[in-house]
Amino acid sequence: MDQRKTKKRIRVVAVIFIALLVVCGGAYAYVTSALKPLNTASKQEIEVEIPKGSSTSKIGEILEDKGIVKNGTIFSFYAKMKSKNLQAGTYLLNPSMNVEEIMGQMSSGNVHRPVVYKVTVKEGAQVVEIADTIAKELKWNKEDVIRQLNDKAFVQKLQQKYPVLLTNKIFDANIKYPLEGYLYPATYSFYKKDLTLEEIIISMLEKTNKLIVENEQKMKEKKWDVHQLLTLSSLIEEEATGYTDRQKIASVFYNRLAKGMPLQTDPTVLYALGKHKERVLYNDLKVNSPYNTYVIKGLPVGPISNSGVKSVQAALEPAQTDYYYFLAAPDGQVYYAKTLEEHNALKQKYITQKQS
Structure with a gap:
């Protein structure tokens, strides 16, 4: 009789224990579920x-x-x-x-603040274009912005903050705009109304400085200083199209530099002229300027635009080719050649015949 009572008590205790496990387990599962994201697929802010x-x-x-x-x-x-x-x-x-x-x-305390100003610098944008963008967004005078960007005291103040990035090469007498090539292409959001041009430019320089620091070792290997790297990458940026292999374009520049050949890239002519043209004419190639790579050998005196990361990477990691020429066709395709004869044949096929 006592054994039957004992077995019954054991069964009751077991049932209660199992019930508690079920309840506690369910509660645990519910709490765990409540701590997880409400909707992992949501992109709504x-x-x-x-x-x-x-x-x-x-x-x-x-x-x-x-x-x-x-x-x-x-x-x-x-x-x-x-x-x-x-x-x-x-x-x-x-x-x-x-x-x-x-x-x-x-x-x-990472609170959300409404954006007051938004400035977008596109890849390949030049200082005058960036100045225009800033002026329009903040309702400033464009000429005043350009004047301040060219003010030596203003730039020297920035140089004190970024001495490795902004070397004295930017103050060469032939440089059009000292900060050309140094303003990182990106979208910048600002959260206060009393914004200064210095604060805007520092945001851009900060990103460029970070890029340079990340690539210091590669620069040493290529024996490029900051100014040379940003100058070369700006040429790649200006020659690039949606179809372009930037590393191949970089290889052409590297090969020409190694042989002491002029780089002969049309965007440097346009920058020297200070104007945009659909076609660069023969007489344009003669413009006497330290930017014009048809009349000088080696790199121009400074960058001709503000290049993106891909162009900087291409300048540091060019493809290994035997090309000395490239041709951008009207459809955006780029054709490469090893000799002048091959290059002229490509020009006849894709440029001259298309225009006739």
Whole structure:
């Protein structure tokens, strides 16, 4: 009789234990699920305002109402357990963020601020174009912007901040614009109204400086200094099209430099002339300028545009070819040749016949 009672008690205890495991397991699964992103596929950015003095519970409630977390109560308990000091402010959050990412942003005070100005520098843009973009966005006078960018005292102040990037080569008497080639192509967002030109330019120089630092070893291997690298990469940028293999173009320049041949690239003629033309005429090639690679040997005195990362990489890692000539056809295709005879034949086929 006692054995039967004992077995019955064991069965009851086992059932209760299993029930507790099921309940606890379900609760654990629910909590774990609530800590995961609400929607991993979401790309929606939601502005969430956390008022000053909000309790952790209130913050959890706001986040749930905004569709950022699955369960605001679990979020608040988790934040308390982690001893996170969540700060008030306006945040830009995404339902694809997990609880740790949300807490990280809110505890760091990384608040969202509306963009006041946005300046986009395109790859291949020249200083005058960048000045125009800045002037239009900030409602400034373009000539005033250009004047300040050419002001030696202004540039020397920037040089003090970036002495490795901005060498005295930019102050050569023949340089048109000292910062040409040094303003990194990207989109820049600014969050305050009382913005200065110095702050805008520093944002651009900072990115260029980072690129140069990352490639210091490759520059040493190629024996290029900063000014030479940015000058060569600007030539590659100006010759490049959507179809172009920049590394092949770089190889042509390398091969010509090694043989002491003039680079003979039309964009340097246009830069020397200070104008854009659909066709470079024979007389244009004679313009007397340290930028004109038809009348000088080696690199021009300085960059002719602000090149992108791909062109800088091509300047540091050219393809290994036997080409000394390349020809950009009207359809954007680029054709390469080893000899002048081959080059002239390509020109006859893809340029002269097309124009006749």
